[in-house]
Amino acid sequence: MALNPISARVRNYDVRQMGIPVSSLSDEALLAGYASGDRELAVAFIRRFQSRVYGVALAVLGDPTGAEDVAQQAFERAWRHGSTYDARRGSVGTWLAAITRNLAIDTTRVRKADPIEVDALLAALPAGPNEPETKALEAESSREITRALRLLPTDQARAIVLAGMLGMSASQVAAAESIPLGTAKTRIRTAMGRLRSSLRYEHLAEHSND
Amino acid sequence: MTDYTRSDSHPETLAEMALGVLDPEERTSVLTHLASCPACREELLELSAVADRIAAQAPPAEPPAGFEDRVLARIDSQILGGTSALPRNRWERADRRTYKASGSRRSVSWKHLAAVAAAAALLLGAGAAIGSAATGTSSTVASDTTGGWSASLLVGPSGPVGRVFFDSDGHPWMSMGISASQVGTLRCELVSPAGKVIVLGTFQVTSQGGYWATYIPVSARGANTVRLVDTSGKMVATATMK
Ligand SMILES: [Zn+2]
Numbered sequence: 001m002a003l004n005p006i007s008a009r010v011r012n013y014d015v016r017q018m019g020i021p022v023s024s025l026s027d028e029a030l031l032a033g034y035a036s037g038d039r040e041l042a043v044a045f046i047r048r049f050q051s052r053v054y055g056v057a058l059a060v061l062g063d064p065t066g067a068e069d070v071a072q073q074a075f076e077r078a079w080r081h082g083s084t085y086d087a088r089r090g091s092v093g094t095w096l097a098a099i100t101r102n103l104a105i106d107t108t109r110v111r112k113a114d115p116i117e118v119d120a121l122l123a124a125l126p127a128g129p130n131e132p133e134t135k136a137l138e139a140e141s142s143r144e145i146t147r148a149l150r151l152l153p154t155d156q157a158r159a160i161v162l163a164g165m166l167g168m169s170a171s172q173v174a175a176a177e178s179i180p181l182g183t184a185k186t187r188i189r190t191a192m193g194r195l196r197s198s199l200r201y202e203h204l205a206e207h208s209n210d
Numbered sequence: 211m212t213d214y215t216r217s218d219s220h221p222e223t224l225a226e227m228a229l230g231v232l233d234p235e236e237r238t239s240v241l242t243h244l245a246s247c248p249a250c251r252e253e254l255l256e257l258s259a260v261a262d263r264i265a266a267q268a269p270p271a272e273p274p275a276g277f278e279d280r281v282l283a284r285i286d287s288q289i290l291g292g293t294s295a296l297p298r299n300r301w302e303r304a305d306r307r308t309y310k311a312s313g314s315r316r317s318v319s320w321k322h323l324a325a326v327a328a329a330a331a332l333l334l335g336a337g338a339a340i341g342s343a344a345t346g347t348s349s350t351v352a353s354d355t356t357g358g359w360s361a362s363l364l365v366g367p368s369g370p371v372g373r374v375f376f377d378s379d380g381h382p383w384m385s386m387g388i389s390a391s392q393v394g395t396l397r398c399e400l401v402s403p404a405g406k407v408i409v410l411g412t413f414q415v416t417s418q419g420g421y422w423a424t425y426i427p428v429s430a431r432g433a434n435t436v437r438l439v440d441t442s443g444k445m446v447a448t449a450t451m452k
Pocket of ligand 1: 219220221243247249250251
């Protein structure tokens with residue numbers, strides 16, 4: 001089994017020694033506590049992220065029972081691989097979402113297309129995660145990506161929601177949108193390229209404000 | 211199949227790869243290309259960061275009640291080496307007992323964690339149990355008379371190297387965590403007061419420490435000493451059972 005470096009526990013311990021309540025611990029500190037086996041922190045970690053993890057699984061699988069199983073697997077994987085989390089590559093929430101998405105996609109390749117759901121997801125985008133625990137940095141990151149998504153042409157945004165949130169392959173996107181496979185692939189590729197560019201631009205803009 | 215089979219072109223499916231939606235065949239093809247193309251590896255990294263952020267935008271949804279308990283139980287079953295015959299709710303049980311013993315969740319979980327970290331008893335399922343263990347020189351560091359549970363220090367030639375937990379409830383079993391100072395294969399033996407030795411099995415200690423759990427066979431009842439022996443036969447640690 002994966003064991004985590006002792007330093008992570010000691011760091012955690014120091015944080016708690018200072019009398020900081022669990023609810024105000026950073027996502028990273030909670031993850032370290034969870035992965036190192038502290039039960040109180042584990043419960044806090046699961047509670048903080050369960051709706052996001054379950055939401056990702058539900059989006060891909062569209063079935064509550066399957067989604068719960070995948071969400072459980074995702075938390076298990078996070079526990080096992082907590083020490084490999086790298087804050088430079090994204091927030092804890094994003095890391096968990098990616099783990100969950102990959103597990104969910106591996107679980108099923110037969111996701112039924114539901115055009116109404118896609119519209120609903122697109123409409124819901126601007127909100128993003130807004131739980132009270134969500135840290136300012138993550139909220140900002142969430143705003144960036146939703147803003148970039150909304151700047152895409154609708155057909156590309158739909159392709160991204162279908163592939164990126166519902167976990168559909170290009171051929172499933174093609175079937176769902178009644179378009180040729182090549183068109184689906186092009187929409188996905190073009191949209192991803194644009195998203196990457198606009199996020200890059202946002203980062204440049206941020207730094208120029210410093 | 212696609213144009214990137216030509217050696218001078220890059221795959222056009224990196225975005226799909228990043229989103230995790232390529233079928234295994236296409237994925238293999240991309241991976242083959244990536245092995246020799248740093249530019250595409252770099253691009254895939256960037257696209258993956260975008261893809262992960264998209265996945266995180268899925269609308270949050272509350273899982274059914276009891277979700278966290280099921281996650282904890284699931285991890286418990288992993289801690290115990292996937293041996294399904296072992297108790298599944300170890301974490302919960304240890305927790306409940308320590309609450310009983312101290313009455314304060316906070317002091318139980320954290321008071322002694324530094325000592326625990328030092329001992330590298332990386333028993334995830336027994337996290338709270340570890341926390342309840344008093345520090346000190348006694349080799350038996352904690353026990354719970356109501357539940358038949360106890361913990362002992364594993365002591366090597368130069369001091370404590372880990373901890374052993376015993377549970378005599380129902381089918382007795384024990385689990386142990388040992389620090390990385392003893393990297394290699396260790397054999398675990400139980401020794402009775404009369405000197406009878408029962409070999410329980412072997413386990414690996416890596417550079418990150420080691421963890422092992424096992425049932426205590428009927429033939430070993432009455433044994434009061436745990437011994438860990440390395441492959442050369444040298445004893446590396448002992449613990450005394452209460
Ligand atoms: Zn390339």
